[in-house]
Amino acid sequence: MAGPDDVEETGETGEIVTELQQLMLFRRWSLFLPRLISESAKLNAAYTLMRQQRNPAFFDQLREKLHQILQDCEVLEASGQVCSVEGGLENVLQVVLQSLVFAAGFLHNRQFHKAFALGELCVQVSDHVADSAADMTFWRLLCRAFLGSAYLQLRRTADARHVLEEAQWLGESVEETARSMKAILGACSYALAQADLDESSIDQAGEHVDAAIAQMESNLWEVSQNKEDQEVISTILATLYHFRGHCDFLCDRFDLALSWYHRALKVLGEHRDLGIDTDAIVEHVKHDIQRAVCLKPKEAPHEASS
Known part of the structure; x- marks a missing residue:
């Protein structure tokens, strides 16, 4: 699997970018990084609402795609085989990323149960597919970063901490962590700081945001030029x-x-x-x-x- 650090250089120098590399471009996942104000988040929410209004089954269709991937994986795993989804890894990650983007839209529109359902399924899919992919850590972190932040919006602090600390453990378990992964870990640290502040643990919040700043400052600038x-x-x-x-x-x-x-x-x-x-x-x-x-x-x- 192509490393996310190399993807931006490939895309910007005019060389052919594979479908898998396109999914790793910064602009495809920057929506999930913390911003005080984000016009792209507002536009995504408006687009999500439009899709839902035009197609009342829109959410169910998104959820069904993720369920189908999970079912395929579970059948293969039950027979002792490694999960390999029809259409290849690119297709699976496209579904995961698309689901996360629309989950962010649902979250912005305060349709929390839809955001949580899609986020939780994305975590499950990324975990199952990790058994067959060379490196799914980035996607496992991204899914957890979104889900943890989503839980915080409904003050589900304990659930948020569990998911975010799990992400940090995953990041620490990788010997060579790519810059993009470190940026996602920074987003997780920031979300933990928000959780601390919700619980009036200001000093702990300061420590977590300091960690987020260190992770972001030393890595994010290199992700895209x-x-x-x-x-x-x-x-x-x-x-x-x-x-x-x-x-x-x-x-x-x-x-x-x-x-x-x-x-x-x-x-x-x-x-x-x-x-x-x-x-x-x-x-x-x-x-x-x-x-x-x-x-x-x-x-x-x-x-x-x-």
């Missing part, structure tokens, strides 16, 4: 910086919070392109900067003069 993708990456990192600043803000560490907020503005400014998310995130961060400045204790006159 495309200018549009680089702008998306800047919005992802700005989201992490903003969250880290928010943790400090909640602890009345206003100077630290402001430093993180300004760091978010800096990365957004350096990679601004034609996307509309950047401007919206900048306004959001600036609002929090104003709030932190207002709440920051004023220096006493004698301290200011000394």
Whole structure:
């Protein structure tokens, strides 16, 4: 199986890109990385709603495709054979990725049971197919990153932690983790930070988002050199910086919070392109900067003069 790190270079140099490599392109899975504001997520939700309205059986058809793959795998495994799905690995991963994208749309539209059902099935499919594929770790991580984040939206924190910690264990079990996988692990760390904050564990949230920042900063920039993708990456990192600043803000560490907020503005400014998310995130961060400045204790006159 082609490594995700090599896919972007192949696509951008004009060489022929295989179907499997196309599935690994950053733009195909960046939807599942954290962003304060995402126009692509809104558009995906609108498209999902349109498909559902035009075809009331749309969700059932998506679910049935995943069920069919699972059934095929279970029949083969019961007979002592390795799971090999009709149509090949590319077909299976196309179904998984498509299902995850629409699951994200259902989640945005607050159709939680549909999002959970598809997400859980995607996890099961990726686990079953892993027995026959050279390396399914990326897909197993991606499915869990989405499902964990989805659980958090309905405050199913225990379920989210189980899935996200499972993803981290999977990542640690791989000897050479590709940059794309490390980026997904960063998304899992960020989701764990959100879970911590939901439970008022601010210091733990800070530790998890620090891990997410380290994983994203050292790997995400290398996943794609495309200018549009680089702008998306800047919005992802700005989201992490903003969250880290928010943790400090909640602890009345206003100077630290402001430093993180300004760091978010800096990365957004350096990679601004034609996307509309950047401007919206900048306004959001600036609002929090104003709030932190207002709440920051004023220096006493004698301290200011000394």
